[in-house]
Amino acid sequence: MRKLGAVTDEYRDASGKRLADYPRPSVAVDAAVLTVPAGGPLSVVQVRDPAEGDWRLPGTFVHEGERLADAVLRGLRDKAGVSGLAPQQLHVFDDPSRDDRGWVLSVAHLDVVPAAALVLDDERARLVPIHQARAMAHGHDEILDFAVERLRAAYTEAPDPHGLLAEPFTMSELRRVHEAVRGTGLLPDTFRRAMLPQLVATEAKRVEGPGKPATRFRRRTA
Amino acid sequence: MRKLGAVTDEYRDASGKRLADYPRPSVAVDAAVLTVPAGGPLSVVQVRDPAEGDWRLPGTFVHEGERLADAVLRGLRDKAGVSGLAPQQLHVFDDPSRDDRGWVLSVAHLDVVPAAALVLDDERARLVPIHQARAMAHGHDEILDFAVERLRAAYTEAPDPHGLLAEPFTMSELRRVHEAVRGTGLLPDTFRRAMLPQLVATEAKRVEGPGKPATRFRRRTA
DNA sequence: TCAATAGTGTCTATGAGACACTATTAA
DNA sequence: TTAATAGTGTCTCATAGACACTATTGA
Numbered sequence: 001m002r003k004l005g006a007v008t009d010e011y012r013d014a015s016g017k018r019l020a021d022y023p024r025p026s027v028a029v030d031a032a033v034l035t036v037p038a039g040g041p042l043s044v045v046q047v048r049d050p051a052e053g054d055w056r057l058p059g060t061f062v063h064e065g066e067r068l069a070d071a072v073l074r075g076l077r078d079k080a081g082v083s084g085l086a087p088q089q090l091h092v093f094d095d096p097s098r099d100d101r102g103w104v105l106s107v108a109h110l111d112v113v114p115a116a117a118l119v120l121d122d123e124r125a126r127l128v129p130i131h132q133a134r135a136m137a138h139g140h141d142e143i144l145d146f147a148v149e150r151l152r153a154a155y156t157e158a159p160d161p162h163g164l165l166a167e168p169f170t171m172s173e174l175r176r177v178h179e180a181v182r183g184t185g186l187l188p189d190t191f192r193r194a195m196l197p198q199l200v201a202t203e204a205k206r207v208e209g210p211g212k213p214a215t216r217f218r219r220r221t222a
Numbered sequence: 223m224r225k226l227g228a229v230t231d232e233y234r235d236a237s238g239k240r241l242a243d244y245p246r247p248s249v250a251v252d253a254a255v256l257t258v259p260a261g262g263p264l265s266v267v268q269v270r271d272p273a274e275g276d277w278r279l280p281g282t283f284v285h286e287g288e289r290l291a292d293a294v295l296r297g298l299r300d301k302a303g304v305s306g307l308a309p310q311q312l313h314v315f316d317d318p319s320r321d322d323r324g325w326v327l328s329v330a331h332l333d334v335v336p337a338a339a340l341v342l343d344d345e346r347a348r349l350v351p352i353h354q355a356r357a358m359a360h361g362h363d364e365i366l367d368f369a370v371e372r373l374r375a376a377y378t379e380a381p382d383p384h385g386l387l388a389e390p391f392t393m394s395e396l397r398r399v400h401e402a403v404r405g406t407g408l409l410p411d412t413f414r415r416a417m418l419p420q421l422v423a424t425e426a427k428r429v430e431g432p433g434k435p436a437t438r439f440r441r442r443t444a
Numbered sequence: 445t446c447a448a449t450a451g452t453g454t455c456t457a458t459g460a461g462a463c464a465c466t467a468t469t470a471a
Numbered sequence: 472t473t474a475a476t477a478g479t480g481t482c483t484c485a486t487a488g489a490c491a492c493t494a495t496t497g498a
Contacts, residue, residue: 023286024246027327064245065318065325089314092329096287103287105249107314171450190488192451211449212495393477412461414478433476434468445498452493458486466479471472 026102029071030059030140031087031109032147033080034130035118036164036180041129042151044144047079048124049137055126057140058082059106072109081121087111090146093139106138110147112162155181159195159219168202168216171195248324251293252281252362253309253331254369255302256352257340258386258402263351264373266366269301270346271359277348279362280304281328294331303343309333312368315361328360332369334384377403381417381441390424390438393417 033045046055060075062068072087087109094105120127130148134141154161155178160169164177175191198220205213255267268277282297284290294309309331316327342349352370356363376383377400382391386399397413420442427435 022248022283024248025284025286026244026246027249061244062247064247067318068314068316068327092290092311092314094290096289105290187488188450189452189490194487207496209449210447210495210497212451214450409461410477411463411479416460429469431476432468432470432474434478436477447496447498449496450494453491455489455491457488460483460485462481462483464480464482467477469474469476471474 023103026104027062027068028059028099028104028106029062029068029075029087029109030057030106030138030143031072031076031084031111032057032090032144033076033082033084033111033113033118034147034151035113035115035127036177037115037127039176040115040180041131042148042180042183043127043129044133044147045076045080045082045118045120046126046128046133046136048126052137054137055128055133056136056138057143058125068107068109072111076111080125082113082118082125084111085113085117088150090143090150093142098139108143108146110150112151112164114164114166116166151181152183159198159217167218168204170206170214170216172214174217245325248326249284249290250281250321250326250328251284251290251297251309251331252279252328252360252365253294253298253306253333254279254312254366255298255304255306255333255335255340256369256373257335257337257349258399259337259349261398262337262402263353264370264402264405265349265351266355266369267298267302267304267340267342268348268350268355268358270348274359276359277350277355278358278360279365280347290329290331294333298333302347304335304340304347306333307335307339310372312365312372315364320361330365330368332372334373334386336386336388338388373403374405381420381439389440390426392428392436392438394436396439 034042035045036042045058047058048054049056058075058079060071060079062071063074066074068089069087073084076082076084088111090108090110092105092107096103098104098106118127130144133144136144151162159174160177165173171188171192174195175186175188178191179186199217200220202216202218204216206216207213256264257267258264267280269280270276271278280297280301282293282301284293285296288296290311291309295306298304298306310333312330312332314327314329318325320326320328340349352366355366358366373384381396382399387395393414394410396417397408397410400413401408421439422442424438424440426438428438429435
């Protein structure tokens with residue numbers, strides 16, 4: 001049984017060269033880990049670069065035979081103390097002069113993590129609102145732009161598709177998360193009507209301070 | 223001046239290893255080149271694999287310091303005699319056991335080429351309707367699915383965003399291209415009303431056989 | 445009672461879909 | 472005139488947006 005991910009010696013191409021004879025790029029993964037803290041704005045995880053001292057997105061080089069998503073999760077764990085969830089690919093940045101360490105392809109990822117599940121190592125990592133996370137090195141601003149755009153697209157149709165909120169939740173809680181992701185306000189009645197068909201009401205009500213008790217909902221699993 | 227794309231010897235990471243000391247994957251690019259022949263269905267370029275003899279999507283390995291899109295264009299030229307245009311990235315396929323030649327990342331691309339500009343080497347390449355291009359090896363069916371989905375999304379809003387049709391064109395010609403991309407029919411009046419604001423009429427009319435002369439349009443450059 | 449939050453009724457403007465109609469040409 | 476294609480008028484239905492209203496609680 002061949003070791004997965006190993007480069008075999010048997011294969012030769014039309015010109016008789018082995019796969020291993022060709023130059024190969026280093027492949028990095030960089031991740032924008034996004035979350036919405038309770039009542040807060042859309043925020044991203046940054047790590048401090050040990051050499052430069054500035055803040056940027058966490059990333060790492062892919063190990064032999066490793067899946068890209070696994071490399072992302074390993075990088076988050078090692079560099080930020082964060083347990084990531086389900087990284088999704090955004091784009092490959094392939095400018096040969098992008099990284100002054102050499103020929104590096106960087107595969108940008110988005111990972112969305114509920115604030116409740118987001119524990120990070122304060123020594124090396126921090127959580128900042130996306131608007132305060134600009135001017136990062138290595139084109140990381142662009143990765144963040146990709147990630148925010150992708151996330152906003154996902155949150156225009158479905159109720160909390162990435163599970164930022166623990167179920168069951170009230171309509172107001174849901175709306176506030178969507179407002180944080182979008183960065184703008186939403187009309188309560190229009191939002192409610194758009195989301196209701198995709199939710200199921202539970203028996204539980206939230207009773208907290210004054211005001212009519214709010215129905216708690218779960219996402220409809222269709 | 224450092225050679226672009228070269229791996230420098232100076233950089234060392236936290237454990238003192240050089241970038242070049244880490245194992246690196248081979249990186250391939252595979253492309254779904256889509257077009258709509260005059261009056262025909264949405265079609266894709268396939269090449270015959272020299273070793274296996276079966277038909278698949280054209281692809282190649284990335285050369286040192288080369289942009290991914292340039293690698294795609296080179297691969298199309300060398301393997302199919304096709305002059306590609308503007309490859310756009312779709313997805314990175316990273317299953318370590320995906321390619322039995324070793325550890326290979328494959329970056330899937332979409333390139334849309336007008337049928338009029340598509341010349342291919344009949345010895346090695348062919349153009350087939352997308353529904354007859356299935357059961358390809360190396361997961362190329364999945365790449366084709368990604369490409370078709372991306373193309374269809376682009377053609378739901380804008381008139382011929384990839385320029386499959388030479389300007390100026392009549393509304394019927396435009397609609398037939400959109401129908402070919404979508405794979406289903408479109409109501410002429412609804413389609414016309416959706417596209418008109420994004421087009422500018424020219425003075426030229428098409429007079430060809432019976433029927434009212436058709437206005438020729440150009441895409442509005444806004 | 446009041447303040448606060450949840451939830452509904454309903455009007456309006458917009459636009460997709462559908463169908464019937466008019467317009468202009470070649471043969 | 473007829474066949475063929477281009478293009479328009481207009482009705483209907485669904486829906487987003489907006490605003491006002493009712494509902495249910497704690498203090």
